[in-house]
Amino acid sequence: MALRVAVIGSGPAGIYTAEALVKQSAGAVRVDVLERLPTPYGLVRYGVAPDHTSIKSIANYLKRVLELPQVRFLGGVTLGEHLSVADLLRHYDAVVYCTGAMVDRRLGIPGEDLPGSVAATDFVNWYCGHPDVDPSRFTLDSPEVAVIGVGNVAVDVVRVLARTADELSRTDVPHDVLQRLSESQVKAIHMIGRRGPEHAKFTLKELRELGELDNADVVVRPEEARVLGSGFSRQVQGNVDVIQAWAAREPVGRARRLDVRFWMRPVEILGAERVEGLRLERTRLSPEGRVVGTGEFETLPVGMVLRSVGYQSVPLPGVPFSEETMTVPNQAGRVREREYVAGWLKRGPTGVIGTNKSDAAETVRTLLADLEGREGVPATATIDALLAERGVRPVTYDEWQAIEAAETELAKSLGRGDRVKLVGLEAMLRACRP
Numbered sequence: 001m002a003l004r005v006a007v008i009g010s011g012p013a014g015i016y017t018a019e020a021l022v023k024q025s026a027g028a029v030r031v032d033v034l035e036r037l038p039t040p041y042g043l044v045r046y047g048v049a050p051d052h053t054s055i056k057s058i059a060n061y062l063k064r065v066l067e068l069p070q071v072r073f074l075g076g077v078t079l080g081e082h083l084s085v086a087d088l089l090r091h092y093d094a095v096v097y098c099t100g101a102m103v104d105r106r107l108g109i110p111g112e113d114l115p116g117s118v119a120a121t122d123f124v125n126w127y128c129g130h131p132d133v134d135p136s137r138f139t140l141d142s143p144e145v146a147v148i149g150v151g152n153v154a155v156d157v158v159r160v161l162a163r164t165a166d167e168l169s170r171t172d173v174p175h176d177v178l179q180r181l182s183e184s185q186v187k188a189i190h191m192i193g194r195r196g197p198e199h200a201k202f203t204l205k206e207l208r209e210l211g212e213l214d215n216a217d218v219v220v221r222p223e224e225a226r227v228l229g230s231g232f233s234r235q236v237q238g239n240v241d242v243i244q245a246w247a248a249r250e251p252v253g254r255a256r257r258l259d260v261r262f263w264m265r266p267v268e269i270l271g272a273e274r275v276e277g278l279r280l281e282r283t284r285l286s287p288e289g290r291v292v293g294t295g296e297f298e299t300l301p302v303g304m305v306l307r308s309v310g311y312q313s314v315p316l317p318g319v320p321f322s323e324e325t326m327t328v329p330n331q332a333g334r335v336r337e338r339e340y341v342a343g344w345l346k347r348g349p350t351g352v353i354g355t356n357k358s359d360a361a362e363t364v365r366t367l368l369a370d371l372e373g374r375e376g377v378p379a380t381a382t383i384d385a386l387l388a389e390r391g392v393r394p395v396t397y398d399e400w401q402a403i404e405a406a407e408t409e410l411a412k413s414l415g416r417g418d419r420v421k422l423v424g425l426e427a428m429l430r431a432c433r434p
Contacts, residue, residue, distance in 0.1 A: 002376075003029045003094070004030045005093060005096065005367070006094075006096070008099060009033075013098040013360060014042070015066065016360040022070045030070055032383065038131075043100065050172050058353055074395070079318075087383075096363060099345055104119035104311060124153065136176070139183075140186050145303070149192075163213065164215050164255075165178055165179075188259065190300055191261065198228065204238040216257060218258045220259075227240055243260065275303055278302050281295070310349060313349075403422065404419075405431075
């Protein structure tokens with residue numbers, strides 16, 4: 001009898017787990033991929049910048065996994081609301097948790113909770129059309145904005161802020177969001193890193209793209225482009241070369257200005273009713289290699305602060321969780337008997353999208369070795385009857401395809417490229433259940 005496995009989460013980690021289960025079991029498995037949203041693909045759909053179509057094309061690979069005969073997509077099903085861990089273990093031989101890292105880390109400085117101080121995740125979700133974020137959530141009415149962080153998410157946020165609405169009109173940005181971007185008053189964007197260029201987490205391709213923006217001058221202060229040491233990796237040296245080249249050139253008067261700052265850390269977000277400024281302190285490295293303040297301060301007159309200093313996972317109801325590592329404790333993916341974990345929830349927010357593939361393969365090897373020879377759950381124990389009893393009608397893969405078709409039609413009607421995302425659960429359900 002085929003094993004039955006529930007995978008919680010349909011982002012790259014969840015779908016790579018489903019694929020590994022089918023491959024490593026030689027097809028002797030039935031996988032239900034449970035997702036709280038009506039749409040699959042997780043960060044590929046709601047975390048990758050809309051102008052990065054090559055990365056978003058990973059969805060075509062993930063789509064083929066969901067179309068395998070051994071795999072079933074069940075959208076609109078939430079662990080802790082519609083089903084408990086106990087429910088899952090009664091109906092499946094094993095459960096794999098793959099819900100990723102969904103929230104931003106905090107800065108831990110005064111003023112962080114002022115209106116206008118925003119987690120970058122919320123902003124990314126907004127321009128990616130996540131149904132949890134209202135299209136009216138952001139009004140870009142401040143001439144100056146700060147983005148805290150020097151990783152790829154920060155670069156994505158900066159690039160979207162710097163581009164014109166015309167440049168983004170061929171992407172899948174929701175139409176209401178595009179309208180708000182077209183009304184943006186932003187003229188200066190400050191991207192701020194605590195350390196030097198050699199410590200930044202950019203990938204070289206993403207970094208170079210900033211210097212090729214048609215609508216924004218990139219400015220780096222020569223004294224902040226300095227590096228400590230030598231003998232860097234090829235990737236790091238590439239980043240340093242690009243940043244130092246920016247420091248040597250003059251602005252040409254484009255509509256927007258991107259200030260890339262290094263050796264600066266935020267110490268306070270200023271304002272009474274909302275964000276009115278950001279206080280920074282210049283930094284240096286101590287002999288032990290720690291970032292320490294120099295006592296030299298500067299204030300930026302920003303009306304919005306976007307915090308992009310890393311993702312972290314959140315606990316799942318009924319699942320062990322370490323507040324120290326912000327992950328589910330595991331051994332090669334094993335959490336407890338018949339419970340497993342994969343992806344960022346397993347190892348923390350490290351690596352690229354493809355890293356989840358090898359990570360999922362390890363978890364599946366552990367799972368299949370643990371369950372070898374075990375008698376499976378009764379064939380009569382299907383989750384469908386329990387969900388129906390609780391009034392839950394999962395979104396099927398065919399219904400998800402109807403949502404995709406509606407987004408394609410919307411793009412055609414607006415003259416806007418291949419797809420324009422529907423926003424909100426109601427619009428998605430109308431599209432798939434007219």
